[in-house]
Amino acid sequence: MTRFSKMHGLGNDFVVIDAREAAVAISAARAQAIADRHAGVGCDQLILIEPSAVADVKMRIFNADGSEVEACGNATRCIPLFLGRNARIETAAGLLDARLTDDGASVDMGTPRFEWEAIPLAYAMDTLTMPVGWEDLPAPAAVNVGNPHVIFFVDDLDAVDTARLGALIEVDPLFPARVNVNFAQQVGDRHLRLIVWERGAGLTRACGTGACATAVAAIRRGLMRGPVTVTLPGGDLAIDWAPGGHIRMTGPATHVFDGEIDLDRL
Numbered sequence: 162m163t164r165f166s167k168m169h170g171l172g173n174d175f176v177v178i179d180a181r182e183a184a185v186a187i188s189a190a191r192a193q194a195i196a197d198r199h200a201g202v203g204c205d206q207l208i209l210i211e212p213s214a215v216a217d218v219k220m221r222i223f224n225a226d227g228s229e230v231e232a233c234g235n236a237t238r239c240i241p242l243f244l245g246r247n248a249r250i251e252t253a254a255g256l257l258d259a260r261l262t263d264d265g266a267s268v269d270m271g272t273p274r275f276e277w278e279a280i281p282l283a284y285a286m287d288t289l290t291m292p293v294g295w296e297d298l299p300a301p302a303a304v305n306v307g308n309p310h311v312i313f314f315v316d317d318l319d320a321v322d323t324a325r326l327g328a329l330i331e332v333d334p335l336f337p338a339r340v341n342v343n344f345a346q347q348v349g350d351r352h353l354r355l356i357v358w359e360r361g362a363g364l365t366r367a368c369g370t371g372a373c374a375t376a377v378a379a380i381r382r383g384l385m386r387g388p389v390t391v392t393l394p395g396g397d398l399a400i401d402w403a404p405g406g407h408i409r410m411t412g413p414a415t416h417v418f419d420g421e422i423d424l425d426r427l
């Protein structure tokens with residue numbers, strides 16, 4: 162039997178498996194089976210904690226569809242709670258420092274990258290064929306915070322069919338590695354509402370990296386200055402960033418229960 166913890170950050174939920182003492186083999190099919198909300202434990206992401214030669218732990222992230230990805234902001238806040246102490250975490254996106262707060266953690270998420278902004282820019286300049294189904298959306302911003310995000314700033318978030326457009330845009334040929342799709346509305350001087358269609362998981366109650374990417378895009382467009390409150394369906398995250406600097410994300414993390422699973426019977 163394999164022990165796991167069920168955790169979440171603002172309702173973005175995780176099955177966390179500690180593989181520091183004994184290796185746990187995770188294939189795409191096994192990750193999918195664990196994430197299945199009917200036949201498995203159920204989660205948006207499976208998180209595997211492994212030993213690290215360069216940090217306190219290494220974190221591997223598998224989306225509910227089984228794809229292994231580089232970054233997960235909400236899970237990064239859960240790790241210090243899981244360990245019971247501040248931690249330096251090795252990820253495929255780099256080393257992240259996470260420190261415990263009263264209700265969760267505060268994480269240095271590193272520096273954003275903008276090198277593939279050329280893609281949406283080309284779209285904005287009409288140098289590409291308008292992708293089918295995107296007609297009603299404004300030109301997006303693109304920000305990589307370890308994983309890839311596109312961000313659409315809209316006037317009325319409630320009027321956007323986030324499920325239809327998110328599913329369409331995630332797999333648009335513009336994004337060969339697929340993409341996380343963020344729909345944001347500015348609701349104050351330093352306040353955004355955000356709904357995220359996550360690559361490999363669909364609509365989630367919260368996406369930490371999506372909140373980081375969206376706040377960065379809003380600051381870069383001159384819409385606001387940090388710190389920014391990002392209100393997601395699951396609650397609020399505080400994101401601070403200034404051009405040239407590191408992103409700091411602060412918000413809750415929750416341990417729900419522990420369990421055991423027979424991985425061979427999934």
Ligand SMILES: N[C@@H](CCC[C@H](N)C(=O)O)C(=O)O
Nearest residue numbers: 233234235308360368369370
């Ligand atoms: N929920 C996460 C993001 C998880 C990975 C993402 N779906 C991807 O494929 O890049 C977060 O809190 O950041």
